[in-house]
Amino acid sequence: MEQSACIPEIATELTKASHQNLTYFIQKVSDLSGKDVILTNNHNQLITSALKDPNHIIGSIMAIQQLEQHKDPSFSLYELITDSYVYRGWGTVVAYDNKILGYLYLVDSEVAKLEVQNQTLMSLASLLIASKLQMKLEIRQEKLKFKEPFLFDLLYGNLKQKDDILEHAKVWNWDFSLQQSVLVFTLKDFNHYATDKKLLNKLLYIVERTVVERRWEPIAMKRGNQVSLILTTKKEEQKSLKDCSRKIAEIVLKEMHRQEPERFFSCGIGKTYNDPRDLFRSFQEAKVALEIGELLDIQVPYFEELGLERILYKHDTQDLKEYYETILGKMINYDSIHNTDFAETLEAYANNQFDMITTAQALFLHKNTLRYRLKKIEDILEYKLDDINNRLNVTAAFKIKKMRKI
């Protein structure tokens, strides 16, 4: 009789607490049971905990082992090994409609017995948690359903009202009120077969993980052979958006190369804009940068750094051939007749910002040898290499060659 009288009291307290967030609710379970409480998801990853000892802080759960089953099969005794402490206690499944959503553990130093009162408490608590987790899951799925179309519309310029974009983005806690830019990653030689689609999923996962690890919002979308990522500035962020994008691009490409050394992944980065209505521009720029970057072997190309390349790329091929011929033709001829490699030397000199020391190092040449060669090149070309205009011409001519326009 005494027992049945205390059930409604627990029930009322728990039901009231279930109107608050999960952390509050778990704390209530801990208060009512007098035990430490740990709640995990269905993959046994920590959702939240209520621990009496303030020195006990769980970062992650490393392993969970079932020790014995209770006579009521819905309860078992477990050992939970966390990154800071090993716990023992009773656990029960949190399920909704026969689907496991998580596990609830009541842990303590004295765990031999599971009191009837706590058994009732756990059963009721797990039911209430299940409906809360299910609701969260549904909201998440609902949000996901709208996320892709929203990102598509944003990246393809279908949203013309700034306020609408800002308002809509709040659903996912995205803030487009400050600066933002787009990064586009692609897998080369993509085909529509299942293996490549899986690879794209992996790329999306790595992109999102890399962003989350830096405590940024992963605003990413997969489409065809591309994964697009929007990076937004945070008020408290010290580094520029440009530096952050480069860092993220480099980490993702390195990781993809490590995991998939046979395949080729690349990335392009668009300009930074203040207005989310211009995100489509950054997106298109990122794709242009990516295409030109692949031609010129630039690992992480920024659109804004490709001015000359873009102009050259769009220019009439015949005109470019004539230009190349005028600037470097004599030397190319000389090389082919005398079997020399002055073109290579000059290209290295241009690639190293016309710096004698770095070029000599890059070519494993003595400085004097390089100086002699450059003198010879000047004689063949009949112009001076210290003139800024000639340097610009030489640089442009080599870019034309690299872009396979010749």
Place this chain on the structure above:
Amino acid sequence: MGFCFNADDCIGCRACEIACKNENQTPSGINWRKVKKISSELFLSISCNHCENPECFRVCPQRAFTKRRDGIVEIEQSLCDGCQLCVTSCPYNAPQFDPETHKVSKCQMCYPRQDAGLLPTCVEACTTNALSIVNLDKFNNPDIVSSLPGFPDIQITRPSIVFFPQKIRKRYFLF
């Protein structure tokens, strides 16, 4: 969605070009689809290619372009102020400037027809079925190529069009 052009089947009759002009009532001098003779045996029928990376869309200061989820690149004429940046940026000469209205227009892949379940009018009019539309996300045929001689550079814009090249013709001699 994208176009698929079979170079072997096109006989240069210009039915697509005329059908487009009729359907869209474009003023004289403005042809959204054009048939070009590349060589004695090769014709190309070109319109806007609803590119994957549309340059027109990137450069437009008025944000007049959009890309629909089915891939169609649309232009909202009421937003256009006639600066013609899109005209110079498109490698395929698709956007066309009308000096009368001072606005730009281009092929919209007959989206009102497509939304009503019909084919684009050029595709329907093609007498030899040389022109068709396909879902490029699913269309995989070992014979298709991404460009043909005479077709402008596809590298940056990635046009939504694929081609069946001309086969080497067998010659029959009559004695």
